[in-house]
Amino acid sequence: MPELQIIGAPPSNYVWVVRIACAEKRVPYRLVPAMPHTAEVDAIHPFGKIPVMRHGDITLCESRAICFYIDHAFAGPPLAPRDPVAGAEVEQWISLVNTAIDPLFVRQYLVSYFFPGTPDGQPNRAVIDTALPKMAAHFAVLDRAVANTGHLVGHSITLADINLLPILFYLEKLPESGVMLRQATNLDRYYRRHFERPSVKETTPQTPPGRSS
Ligand SMILES: N[C@@H](CCC(=O)N[C@@H](CS)C(=O)NCC(=O)O)C(=O)O
Structure with missing residues (x-):
């Protein structure tokens, strides 16, 4: 399994959301600190916002999409009811x-x-x-x-x-x-x-x- 990278500045509320989601699922990840509108962020988010995510060949932006991926790609307790x-x-x-x-x-x-x-x-x-x-x-x-x-x-x-x-x-x-x-x-x-x-x-x-x- 490739390393999951969460890219963004830790104080950002949306970066924090994604990190809580990983912790609740017990999904290991590496936090890569980065500010909005920096090269590694702009490479993934069309408007340069944080967080962005990299998992092998998969790149995603927008906290909701990243949380969806984390919730569905990994084992662990579901973060949203399937009902x-x-x-x-x-x-x-x-x-x-x-x-x-x-x-x-x-x-x-x-x-x-x-x-x-x-x-x-x-x-x-x-x-x-x-x-x-x-x-x-x-x-x-x-x-x-x-x-x-x-x-x-x-x-x-x-x-x-x-x-x-x-x-x-x-x-x-x-x-x-x-x-x-x-x-x-x-x-x-x-x-x-x-x-x-x-x-x-x-x-x-x-x-x-x-x-x-
Ligand atoms: N809809 C985005 C919002 C992300 C967002 O607004 N991030 C802020 C930091 S908390 C940001 O990157 N701001 C820089 C900007 O808006 O240019 C998400 O859910 O990920």
Whole structure:
């Protein structure tokens, strides 16, 4: 079996998603640190984004596609139910997080702290303050979603949860989002319980975004 390479910077939430997926499946891999828009990334992703993956002759980009490959090409516990309804619910939550949660929580709020782009390097308050009311509504959605079973889908961890957990990690660390998370008691409990999992603990980035890793 050729070596599986996960290529990308460890602090990236989407690189982390793929690493948790490997850990849950117990699939060995080599992490190749690389920033977006570098040669090894551009060779695989048409828009230079991380993560990308190399496995022998197989190259893939986009975290969802990489996780699909990891889940189906290797033995180990399935990361998404094969049942059509539950499997579709996992896809639904991955899509909701990728199209609504990540653009607001990561690309607006977290980026305004970690990559502010302001003249003095201070957090971009204008963007943060615009994001906060929408974030409160999104936290309420997530809080309701995990209230019944402590998972986004079904009664055990799936790719839906794996795709969300890295974002919650960063939200917990920042002032406004940390308060919002603690006030969303179901989501907070969900976050803390999942962060006890070895797959999550062992892959937690050692450096925040914006610092060399
Ligand atoms: N849809 C992509 C998103 C990946 C993504 O946005 N990665 C960020 C780092 S977390 C990136 O490479 N950003 C650089 C850019 O957008 O140019 C996936 O799921 O893999």
